[in-house]
Amino acid sequence: MTLLSLQDLSVVLDTPEGPATVLDRVSFDLAAGESLGIVGESGCGKSMTALAVMGLLPDAARCTGRIDFEGRDLLALDEQALCALRGRCIAMVFQEPMTALNPVKSIGYQVAEGLRWHLGLGRGEAAARAVKLLDRVGLPQPRFSPDLYPHQLSGGQRQRVVIAMALACDPALLIADEPTTALDVTSQAEILALIAEVTAASGMALMLITHDLAVVWQNTAAMLVMYAGAVAERGTTAEVFARMAHPYTRGLLAASPGALGDILPAGRRLATIPGQVPDPQDRPTGCVFAARCARAAADCLPRPPAERVLAPGHAVACLHPHEEETVL
Amino acid sequence: MLSEARAVSLREFWLRGRGQANLMIGLAVTLLLIAVAVLSLVWTPYPINAIDIPAKLQPPSAAHWLGTDQFGRDVLSRIMAGARNSIAVSLVAVGIGAGLGVPLGALAAARRGWVEEVVMRFNDFTFAFPALLSAVMITSLFGPGAINAIIAIGIFNIPVFARLTRGAALSLWQRDFVLAARVAGRGRTRITLDHILPNIASLLIVQMTIQFALAILAEAGLSYLGLGTQPPDPSWGKMLNEAQTLMFLAPQLAIFPGLAIMATVLGLNLLGDGLRDLLDPRLRRLR
Numbered sequence A: 001m002t003l004l005s006l007q008d009l010s011v012v013l014d015t016p017e018g019p020a021t022v023l024d025r026v027s028f029d030l031a032a033g034e035s036l037g038i039v040g041e042s043g044c045g046k047s048m049t050a051l052a053v054m055g056l057l058p059d060a061a062r063c064t065g066r067i068d069f070e071g072r073d074l075l076a077l078d079e080q081a082l083c084a085l086r087g088r089c090i091a092m093v094f095q096e097p098m099t100a101l102n103p104v105k106s107i108g109y110q111v112a113e114g115l116r117w118h119l120g121l122g123r124g125e126a127a128a129r130a131v132k133l134l135d136r137v138g139l140p141q142p143r144f145s146p147d148l149y150p151h152q153l154s155g156g157q158r159q160r161v162v163i164a165m166a167l168a169c170d171p172a173l174l175i176a177d178e179p180t181t182a183l184d185v186t187s188q189a190e191i192l193a194l195i196a197e198v199t200a201a202s203g204m205a206l207m208l209i210t211h212d213l214a215v216v217w218q219n220t221a222a223m224l225v226m227y228a229g230a231v232a233e234r235g236t237t238a239e240v241f242a243r244m245a246h247p248y249t250r251g252l253l254a255a256s257p258g259a260l261g262d263i264l265p266a267g268r269r270l271a272t273i274p275g276q277v278p279d280p281q282d283r284p285t286g287c288v289f290a291a292r293c294a295r296a297a298a299d300c301l302p303r304p305p306a307e308r309v310l311a312p313g314h315a316v317a318c319l320h321p322h323e324e325e326t327v328l
Numbered sequence B: 001m002l003s004e005a006r007a008v009s010l011r012e013f014w015l016r017g018r019g020q021a022n023l024m025i026g027l028a029v030t031l032l033l034i035a036v037a038v039l040s041l042v043w044t045p046y047p048i049n050a051i052d053i054p055a056k057l058q059p060p061s062a063a064h065w066l067g068t069d070q071f072g073r074d075v076l077s078r079i080m081a082g083a084r085n086s087i088a089v090s091l092v093a094v095g096i097g098a099g100l101g102v103p104l105g106a107l108a109a110a111r112r113g114w115v116e117e118v119v120m121r122f123n124d125f126t127f128a129f130p131a132l133l134s135a136v137m138i139t140s141l142f143g144p145g146a147i148n149a150i151i152a153i154g155i156f157n158i159p160v161f162a163r164l165t166r167g168a169a170l171s172l173w174q175r176d177f178v179l180a181a182r183v184a185g186r187g188r189t190r191i192t193l194d195h196i197l198p199n200i201a202s203l204l205i206v207q208m209t210i211q212f213a214l215a216i217l218a219e220a221g222l223s224y225l226g227l228g229t230q231p232p233d234p235s236w237g238k239m240l241n242e243a244q245t246l247m248f249l250a251p252q253l254a255i256f257p258g259l260a261i262m263a264t265v266l267g268l269n270l271l272g273d274g275l276r277d278l279l280d281p282r283l284r285r286l287r
């Protein structure tokens, strides 16, 4: 059953330099209990996609298209209905655990807050549940008392608190926006394993946003590669990795800092993709990646390439995709 | 559990604050002022309005420590009662200013858009008049008197608190933990109460001590101009006013109320500065 469905979602931000198209006709489906990785360079619109789903885009944003969640069009809901949904049905974990917690409230209070608010639990019951949740995310008693304040925890521990807050009301969808970027390598692996484990255990759908292909490879069943606000390639993680049809996807692979970068033959390894993401105010009319693409030809320039299905469950928005299998 | 954590941090505040000279001096002066004001309710050396013409304009002596005024009233008694007056006026005035200004500023930051515009334009409008001028305007409109002086000073305090609150709240609304609270489904009002206000509480407390000092000055100024506290009620500003014509005959009549105002304002400012250092979150992190 489809839990979340985006149809031709476009987001235009009014900026002093003019309107900026930060999302350009993004569509995807996410079934209940499934996992989807969204990967792309910085500034390609990953966070905007997440915020659009949460209904928390900046005031200057104009949204078109549809976002259906459990059969309801989120863009048509009012603020009150969205508040009832946020944290209850859709939860989100952010990149920066250092700042995602309120410095003047105890961690127990912050975890219990959603329980009291959404589920109407009493103070005592919510506090007891909060302690269980802290335990669930690897912050056992008595070492991690609910009376601790955020500044008394490390970054990894704080991210665990944030995850406990997100899990509190047992939402149907968890959005994790680069949940490990601010952490060291060991904590990164632990936090990702924790997220994968808790979502799988409670049948939660997971939307995992990252700029690192290795994270997608290890944690999600399906994936979406985004470039400059649009979907470049999509499919099951296995299919996409087997083929890596879009030149941008291959560029990301080469730039991947983790284990994946080493798998690629030395001759094809690049440190970075040359060039820069075009400004959202000033997108070219044709393929947005053409200027940085080694395979670009004259036919890439007049109009953006339509998405082509390469195999069941694998599509790419490129006129000249790679044909050969990757070594993976 | 939570109150236990509070108690611990209060003790820590005390331990850290003890070493701060300006905080301690400010605290001592403020407590002394309060003590004197409270004492004046039950006891003053002489009845505050007891006229004793034969004993008028006496210099300080054993009978009248700070001398007597032109009606033979005891200056010390009147200064003690004046403290009560100053505290009452500035407490209520700052209460009005903060009580209306903080919600307005918080509302402007939470709602943005036209609500913010309206609040800020109102602020600009109130701010555009110099404080004393607007106070004079209000008291001349509604007649002089302690109540109108309080209202005038209170109104002038509203934009101070509204601006401070809005500015601090706006930067907090950008913070991740507020976004996290929104993601968790909290409405703007609840976020303001639970996340914004607790985080600017220390800022507001510091500003309140400063506005308190300014309100005492403003009350003295208004009373000096004859627009505040009316005779025979004692007020430091009023005493200064009455002393003016007797400056050379009995300078103590001007000196002692002047000293009282100066010490109070200085003490409150020291307290505000000390609190600012004490409550600075960057220092708090280090505990």
Ligand SMILES: Nc1ncnc2c1ncn2[C@@H]1O[C@H](COP(=O)(O)OP(=O)(O)OP(=O)(O)O)[C@@H](O)[C@H]1O
Pocket (backbone or CB within 6 Å): A013, A015, A020, A022, A040, A041, A042, A043, A044, A045, A046, A047, A048, A049, A058, A211, A280
């Ligand atoms: N408030 C804003 N006003 C104008 N433009 C914005 C605003 N926020 C984001 N953008 C633009 O929107 C685009 C998409 O930003 P987004 O935050 O979604 O990127 P991202 O993929 O999450 O990047 P990162 O990996 O760095 O988090 C960027 O080009 C950015 O410059």
Ligand SMILES: [Mg+2]
Pocket (backbone or CB within 6 Å): A046, A047, A048, A177, A178
């Ligand atoms: Mg982002």
